Amino acid sequence: xxxxxxxxxxxxxxxxxxxxxxxxxxxxxxxxxxxxxxxxxxxxxxxxxxxxxxxxxxxxxxxxxxxxxxxxxxxxxxxxxxxxxxxxxxxxxxxxxxxxxxxxxxxxxxxxxxxxxxxxxxxxxxxxxxxxxxxxxxxxxxxxxxxxxxxxxxxxxxxxxxxxxxxxxxxxxxxxxxxxxxxxxxxxxxxxxxxxxxxxxxxxxxxxxxxxxxxxxxxxxxxxxxxxxxxxxxxxxxxxxxxxxxxxxxxxxxxxxxxxxxxxxxxxxxxxxxxxxxxxxxxxxxxxxxxxxxxxxxxxxxxxxxxxxxxxxxxxxxxxxxxxxxxxxxxxxxxxxxxxxxxxxxxxxxxxxxxxxxxxxxxxxxxxxxxxxxxxxxxxxxxxxxxxxxxxxxxxxxxxxxxxxxxxxxxxxxxxxxxxxxxxxxxxxxxxxxxxxxxxxxxxxxxxxxxxxxxxxxxxxxxxxxxxxxxxxxxxxxxxxxxxxxxxxxxxxxxxxxxxxxxxxxxxxxxx
Amino acid sequence: xxxxxxxxxxxxxxxxxxxxxxxxxxxxxxxxxxxxxxxxxxxxxxxxxxxxxxxxxxxxxxxxxxxxxxx
Numbered sequence: 001x002x003x004x005x006x007x008x009x010x011x012x013x014x015x016x017x018x019x020x021x022x023x024x025x026x027x028x029x030x031x032x033x034x035x036x037x038x039x040x041x042x043x044x045x046x047x048x049x050x051x052x053x054x055x056x057x058x059x060x061x062x063x064x065x066x067x068x069x070x071x072x073x074x075x076x077x078x079x080x081x082x083x084x085x086x087x088x089x090x091x092x093x094x095x096x097x098x099x100x101x102x103x104x105x106x107x108x109x110x111x112x113x114x115x116x117x118x119x120x121x122x123x124x125x126x127x128x129x130x131x132x133x134x135x136x137x138x139x140x141x142x143x144x145x146x147x148x149x150x151x152x153x154x155x156x157x158x159x160x161x162x163x164x165x166x167x168x169x170x171x172x173x174x175x176x177x178x179x180x181x182x183x184x185x186x187x188x189x190x191x192x193x194x195x196x197x198x199x200x201x202x203x204x205x206x207x208x209x210x211x212x213x214x215x216x217x218x219x220x221x222x223x224x225x226x227x228x229x230x231x232x233x234x235x236x237x238x239x240x241x242x243x244x245x246x247x248x249x250x251x252x253x254x255x256x257x258x259x260x261x262x263x264x265x266x267x268x269x270x271x272x273x274x275x276x277x278x279x280x281x282x283x284x285x286x287x288x289x290x291x292x293x294x295x296x297x298x299x300x301x302x303x304x305x306x307x308x309x310x311x312x313x314x315x316x317x318x319x320x321x322x323x324x325x326x327x328x329x330x331x332x333x334x335x336x337x338x339x340x341x342x343x344x345x346x347x348x349x350x351x352x353x354x355x356x357x358x359x360x361x362x363x364x365x366x367x368x369x370x371x372x373x374x375x376x377x378x379x380x381x382x383x384x385x386x387x388x389x390x391x392x393x394x395x396x397x398x399x400x401x402x403x404x405x406x407x408x409x410x411x412x413x414x415x416x417x418x419x420x421x422x423x424x425x426x427x428x429x430x431x432x433x434x435x436x437x438x439x440x441x442x443x444x445x446x447x448x449x450x451x452x453x454x455x456x457x458x459x460x461x462x463x464x465x466x467x468x469x470x471x472x473x474x475x476x477x478x479x480x481x482x483x484x485x486x487x488x489x490x491x492x493x494x495x496x497x498x499x500x501x502x503x504x505x506x507x508x509x510x511x512x
Numbered sequence: 513x514x515x516x517x518x519x520x521x522x523x524x525x526x527x528x529x530x531x532x533x534x535x536x537x538x539x540x541x542x543x544x545x546x547x548x549x550x551x552x553x554x555x556x557x558x559x560x561x562x563x564x565x566x567x568x569x570x571x572x573x574x575x576x577x578x579x580x581x582x583x
Contacts, residue, residue: 018582027567042565057581088567 026089030054031069036078036230037275039069040087046070049093049129055085059110061094061232064276071276073232075110095125096240098247103191106208106222109233109240114224126243128236132298139304144369145256145313148184148426149177151356151419154378154436155385156341159369160190160254161302161311165333167318167325168343172355174317176423177341178258179207181315183214184426185256190313191248192220193257195241198234198264201226214424227264234268242299245312249301252308257300261317262293266329283328293329294336325360339363353420358385371429371476377436381415384440388412407445414444417452429476431460437485438492446496455499462495519544522552522560524572539563 028042038060040052052060052072058081064071074081097111099122106115109128113120141159158164166174182192194211196204204224211217223241225234238259245255259265266289273286281287293316300314318333323344325334334340339362348355367375391409395401401409418439421427427435435456438444447455463471470487474480519539527535539547544563557572 015579018579025567025569026565027562028565044565086567 028070028087028089030081030083030085030087033078033081033083035275036074036232037272038072038074038081038087040072041069043070043087043089046089047093051090051092051094053088053090054081055087056080060087061236063272073235073272073276075230075232078230094128094236096128096243097122097124098126098244099124102221102244103219104217104221106224108229109223109225109237111240124247126247128239128243130243130246130299132295133301133303133307137301137303137307139302139307139309141302141311141365141369143254143311144366144371145181145190146184146188146429147177147181148428149180149354150421150427150432150435151354151358152177152341153429153432154374155358155382156339156356156361156363157366157370157374158313158363159302159366160313161300162339162363162365162369163297163300163314163316163337164363164366165316165318165337165340166343167320167330167334167340168355169320169323169345172343172345172348173353173423174319174343175203175207175260177343177354178260178315178317179210180423180426182211182220182256182258183216183424185219186214186216190219190254190256191245192216193223193241193245193255194220195223195238195257195259197225197237197259197261198227198229198268199224199260201228210424231268231271234265235272238262238265238296242296242312246299249303249310249312250308252303252310254310255312257312257314259296259314259316261319262333263319263329266292285328289329290332293333297333297336338365351420352416353423356419358382359389372478373433373474373476373480374429374436376479377433377440380440381436385412385415388415410449411444413449414447414452415439417450418456420453430471430474433474433476433480434460434463434488434492437480437488441489443489443492443496455496458499459492459495462499463491467491517544517564518546518548520548520550520562522550522555522562522571524553524555524557525551535559535561542566
């Protein structure tokens, strides 16, 4: 039986607990509205970046404070507000709800759920705009953030608290690298935040599906603003995501945040600036577009031990047009970040995936955070690869080659093959050590060219089944001892001997 | 900017003398010199006073809206 009295009491209690809104409020009236921009007369005490409440429950953000009016951008309802509508000031800047409850959820930049699940119950909020940690609060980047991608972890290592730009044309696998990195944080005690800025809703749906299937949503939050969201929402999305990241960082946790992507963010800001009639600069971006991104990325940091030692690692993504990294936004973000991973469509189309251009990619701080064993064996990698590429270009002239050159070329090709990696197939640190050790040893000469990728996969399988003890002996935090190295090589040799025969046998079978 | 001269008082119905005196006292204290009265049944009950760009919303309508938003 439903107890009517009790329900009545419940409702009464609930209504009583609703706080009465402040009775005294400052208000103004809309005198101009268009393209999501409103001008308000009144509101004498308006602040910059203050949240306004328009009649009908719509929210707006003040961006221009002028002598006789206030310019603001609407988060929603741009076709619903009317001339003369009352606008209330709230006295607050934009706040993002934060807390553990947001992990596993998809929210919009104001913290409203988009995944159709329950309202997010958290009473904690953080201001969306927040000053970056001061110099004294920062510590040294000393812990690696493993992406699970061999080419990156060996040559362009990323440390926790670093800001590493992922840059490249469309369709070069920028997002794939970011997603792979998120997937690789499983069990690593890193909270991941994926901020989508002006992305296609369909691409985002795919990403969500990938993360769900891999169980990565257990430690991931998605802050989403899609291409059809109001421009101001796209504008604050990265700051909201960062506010959430800061909440965890100041609790001493490690956070990875992906901004996908900052070129669309700059475009959103340009739209607003032009509509607010701010003067346009290069490529029609406003004068403060550099500050737009620098103040965002400065908030990614590694805190000192006294401040809890938490960190925010930022992976901003920037899309270039026709490989032009000297355009305005790419050069800006390159100069702000601690390095970049440069992806090339030419490499991508020729099958080198991830399409990392090793020559143009750098990491300015991650090296000191690299695991000792990886640092030891990948020290020569960059130089060797550069040498190989130089030779490979030379070889196109078709001159006769001596055996030494041929060897360098074939080694280089095999190394390049080793660095190829399928999407969602992340290597552990130990696997990386094995692959790099073998590919750089004389054993590599015994492996037929073009078979390198298959060999690597087979080798790792073989190792996992037949030599688990050796795997345990490998200590990524120590330099690789000569004993362990020779053990790895002897197992690899064992595998070559049995697989080369086995492989051809298999081939004969299938052909028959 | 605070040049509040005129106060607009919105009521749901005609008020008695005592209430009007109270309103007048309240409004004068906040620097308004002229008062205009409006009757608007839509606010259901209570009172809304606007002085310059400061608004005091004590209407039943906004209370109800608030409850509607929060339940």
